[in-house]
Amino acid sequence: MGEDPPTSVEVPRADVGRIIGPNGSTLRRLMQATGCKIDIPRRSGGRRQDAGSDDDEAPVAVQLQGGPEQRSKAATAIRDIVDGGDYEDHAARADGAMVIDHNFEDYERRSWLTWKLVSAEHTLGIRVDMGRKAVRVWKAATGPALTGAKATAVREAIEIALAEAKELVELNIDVPIANEPENIIYDPAIRALTEQHGVIVRMQEAEEESRPVRVWGPAEPARDAAMLVEARWVKGKSTTGLLQAPGQVQAMPEAMANDFAGDLRSFEAELSVKVHMGHTILWISGSNAEAVAASKETLREMLQFYLPNGFSYNRELGPSDFVDLLRQDPALRSLAIRPEGAMTLESREGTGWLCGDESYRKPIEKRIEALRKRWAQEHWEMDLDNYGVAMWLLGPGGTGGWVQRMQAECGATIRVEPNSLKVKVEGKERNVEEGKRLVLDALEKLEQKRKAEEDISVREVAAKRSKAVLTEHPPHMQAVLESLRMLEARETEMKRRARMREWEMQEPPRGAAAVAAQGGQDAPAGPEAIGSGAEAPPSQEEQGRLGDDAKRDDWDMLRGLRSKVSEASFKPQIVPAVENRSAGIGRSAVGVPLDAVLQEPNDGPDGVADDDGSR
Numbered sequence: 029m030g031e032d033p034p035t036s037v038e039v040p041r042a043d044v045g046r047i048i049g050p051n052g053s054t055l056r057r058l059m060q061a062t063g064c065k066i067d068i069p070r071r072s073g074g075r076r077q078d079a080g081s082d083d084d085e086a087p088v089a090v091q092l093q094g095g096p097e098q099r100s101k102a103a104t105a106i107r108d109i110v111d112g113g114d115y116e117d118h119a120a121r122a123d124g125a126m127v128i129d130h131n132f133e134d135y136e137r138r139s140w141l142t143w144k145l146v147s148a149e150h151t152l153g154i155r156v157d158m159g160r161k162a163v164r165v166w167k168a169a170t171g172p173a174l175t176g177a178k179a180t181a182v183r184e185a186i187e188i189a190l191a192e193a194k195e196l197v198e199l200n201i202d203v204p205i206a207n208e209p210e211n212i213i214y215d216p217a218i219r220a221l222t223e224q225h226g227v228i229v230r231m232q233e234a235e236e237e238s239r240p241v242r243v244w245g246p247a248e249p250a251r252d253a254a255m256l257v258e259a260r261w262v263k264g265k266s267t268t269g270l271l272q273a274p275g276q277v278q279a280m281p282e283a284m285a286n287d288f289a290g291d292l293r294s295f296e297a298e299l300s301v302k303v304h305m306g307h308t309i310l311w312i313s314g315s316n317a318e319a320v321a322a323s324k325e326t327l328r329e330m331l332q333f334y335l336p337n338g339f340s341y342n343r344e345l346g347p348s349d350f351v352d353l354l355r356q357d358p359a360l361r362s363l364a365i366r367p368e369g370a371m372t373l374e375s376r377e378g379t380g381w382l383c384g385d386e387s388y389r390k391p392i393e394k395r396i397e398a399l400r401k402r403w404a405q406e407h408w409e410m411d412l413d414n415y416g417v418a419m420w421l422l423g424p425g426g427t428g429g430w431v432q433r434m435q436a437e438c439g440a441t442i443r444v445e446p447n448s449l450k451v452k453v454e455g456k457e458r459n460v461e462e463g464k465r466l467v468l469d470a471l472e473k474l475e476q477k478r479k480a481e482e483d484i485s486v487r488e489v490a491a492k493r494s495k496a497v498l499t500e501h502p503p504h505m506q507a508v509l510e511s512l513r514m515l516e517a518r519e520t521e522m523k524r525r526a527r528m529r530e531w532e533m534q535e536p537p538r539g540a541a542a543v544a545a546q547g548g549q550d551a552p553a554g555p556e557a558i559g560s561g562a563e564a565p566p567s568q569e570e571q572g573r574l575g576d577d578a579k580r581d582d583w584d585m586l587r588g589l590r591s592k593v594s595e596a597s598f599k600p601q602i603v604p605a606v607e608n609r610s611a612g613i614g615r616s617a618v619g620v621p622l623d624a625v626l627q628e629p630n631d632g633p634d635g636v637a638d639d640d641g642s643r
Contacts, residue, residue: 033100038087043110044068047090054115061119064094064102117162126165126174128186132193136228136244141193143226147362148185152178163190197247199254202238203261209239217256217269217311220372223355224271224365225249225308229257248274252306259313266320269311270328271370273384276338277310277331288334299323308370328381340389342380345396349452350403351375360395408464409452418446420474421467430470438462481525 039047047068048055059066068090090106092099105118121127132138138158145156145163154174157164163186167174174182203209212218212229221227227245241261243254260267280288292303301314301323310327314320331339345351352375354360364371369384371392380396382389412418421444423430428444435442440455440463453463 033096034092034103035099036089036091037103037106039090039106039110041086041088044088046109047106049115054109057119058102058105058115061122062094062098062101062105063122064092064098066102066106067091067093114159114161117159117164120157120164120166124166124174126179126182127162128165128183128190129162130190130193131161136198136230136242137193137196139228140196140226140244141189144189144192145186146358147365148182148189150358150362152182152185154182192246195246196244197250199243199250201241201243201254201257201262202235203241203257204238205234206237207261207264209241209261212241212257212261215256215260215267216374217267217309218253220269220271221245221249221253221309224370224372226365227253229253248307249309252309252311255304255306256309256311259311265313265315266317267311267313268320268324269306269309270324270331271309271372271381271383272331273338273369273388274308274367276335276383277305278307280334284334288330291330295323295326299326303327337386338383340382342382345373345378345380346400346403347378347409348375349407350400351378351380353403354380354396354399357395357399360392360399363392363395405457406460407452407454408460409450410467412449412451415446415449417471417474418444418449418451421451421470422446434463434466434470438466442467 046054047058047066049057055066055068058064068088092102094102101118101122105115105122108118109115117127130138130141132141138160141163142156142158145158148154149156149168153168155166155168157166165174165182165186203212210231212231213222218227218229222229225246227243227249230242230244232240232242241257243250243257245253256267256269259265277288278285295301296303299314299319299322300316301312301319303323304311304313310331312320312323312327314323328339328341332341345354351373355373355375366388369382369388371383372381374380382392412421419426421431422428423433426446431442431444438453438455438459440453440459442463443452443454444450445452451467453460453467455463
């Protein structure tokens with residue numbers, strides 16, 4: 029028979045705090061996981077003894093109460109915690125998880141291992157938690173238990189990842205502070221190496237005039253990343269790059285490699301750039317940013333020409349939101365990080381770059397098409413004609429009231445983006461269809477409203493909107509006030525139409541507020557500019573003609589006012605000061621006979637007479 033589990037464990041008094049944990053959290057977690065009641069006795073007499081007494085040096089007998097298996101688990105966990113172990117490992121083991129030691133002291137190795145095991149979580153149906161000392165693995169919520177062949181496959185995958193993590197290298201570069209090394213992680217070429225190979229870039233505390241940068245990763249990708257960092261942030265060159273499958277170009281047949289090298293030398297001399305043949309990335313450096321960007325496109329075309337079955341480029345992968353979805357998809361990620369190829373997705377440009385043979389590219393392309401089909405069912409978007417249309421969809425004053433009403437009616441999320449001139453609908457397929465219908469109906473109503481307004485003059489609209497004047501003034505004053513109210517209504521309508529024309533020609537607002545309204549993706553990008561479809565502003569001649577038409581309308585209205593006064597049998601008299609708010613008259617009549625106010629101007633270019641009747 030085996031030895032019975034202990035009923036107590038002696039713990040050095042200095043280590044009792046580790047067993048208890050912050051506010052007793054560790055102790056509670058151990059009792060919950062092991063099912064054993066753990067009792068830590070107080071000091072003799074229930075009081076704290078003076079430091080340095082014999083009792084301070086004596087071990088504490090931690091009492092265990094429970095069945096043999098429960099006491100055994102608790103005793104093992106307590107001894108390991110005293111030796112510096114992680115209590116969560118024992119709690120996970122008691123919960124049925126697989127616990128595999130890694131003993132990595134470097135945080136970067138643990139970070140890289142976490143990145144590597146994300147694909148294993150998807151392919152093996154597991155859930156991984158990285159601890160200080162070990163990897164804790166649970167079965168997925170709907171997956172089979174970690175037993176038998178399943179447990180063997182999981183352990184083998186994790187041990188392979190552990191072996192790769194042990195081989196990671198660390199490279200150090202001192203970057204001048206003036207070159208802003210904190211922006212290294214936003215460089216597209218560095219980001220591509222991070223997503224494909226898990227390269228980690230860490231910033232250290234700044235020294236006098238430089239800041240140490242540590243690059244962690246597998247040997248070849250880390251060296252390529254370090255060379256990029258040195259070229260751009262130490263030497264000040266412009267850089268860019270294209271991923272390749274490890275050693276893909278270097279494996280060209282000799283004759284093809286010679287021709288490729290000759291073409292490289294030619295366009296290097298033509299564009300004054302240098303192409304560097306890294307093991308995982310072909311990167312370009314030069315002093316002119318435009319030449320470096322142009323050489324990237326030339327290099328891309330050369331690679332597709334020499335190795336048409338090894339490289340493919342999709343210029344129209346989809347909108348940025350769709351590309352972001354692709355980058356976050358775990359199934360696509362597990363396919364992309366296979367060692368026989370490489371993939372780069374650019375959200376801002378909406379493009380995709382695949383490197384590798386057909387066996388690598390085909391599953392990725394199939395997965396992208398499946399996601400595209402689902403995206404098409406759950407998303408719909410439309411380009412808007414101009415800024416005014418976007419504001420119309422948002423509602424009065426751009427408050428978003430109409431959008432909220434449509435969202436409540438259809439159950440989908442509707443986003444109107446005046447900055448990019450787009451409207452987007454997201455949700456379940458049925459809700460998206462209903463939201464699409466509501467948006468199109470709103471745009472149709474706007475078009476009908478525009479056509480209706482084209483056939484109605486400004487004066488007719490103003491006549492409908494002007495309100496009756498309720499006053500006790502005599503009839504002649506009522507006629508004056510009614511006419512002034514009519515002029516106000518006409519002027520308001522003219523301003524409204526001018527504002528709509530301005531919105532139609534207006535570019536979306538720019539700056540930080542516009543970027544925040546867009547939301548983002550990769551790196552912050554400014555809003556898109558409106559295309560060439562916007563109408564040009566009216567010429568000075570047209571503006572003058574419009575102004576003359578407005579003045580004629582004013583005087584037509586005053587003619588009507590004169591007839592109303594005549595019908596009221598009004599005799600000429602002095603009237604109080606009346607401020608005319610129309611653009612046609614433009615001054616007040618103070619102490620002037622009404623006949624003089626109503627006198628029509630002589631024919632002339634401005635249509636306005638001075639008080640004495642002269643020009």
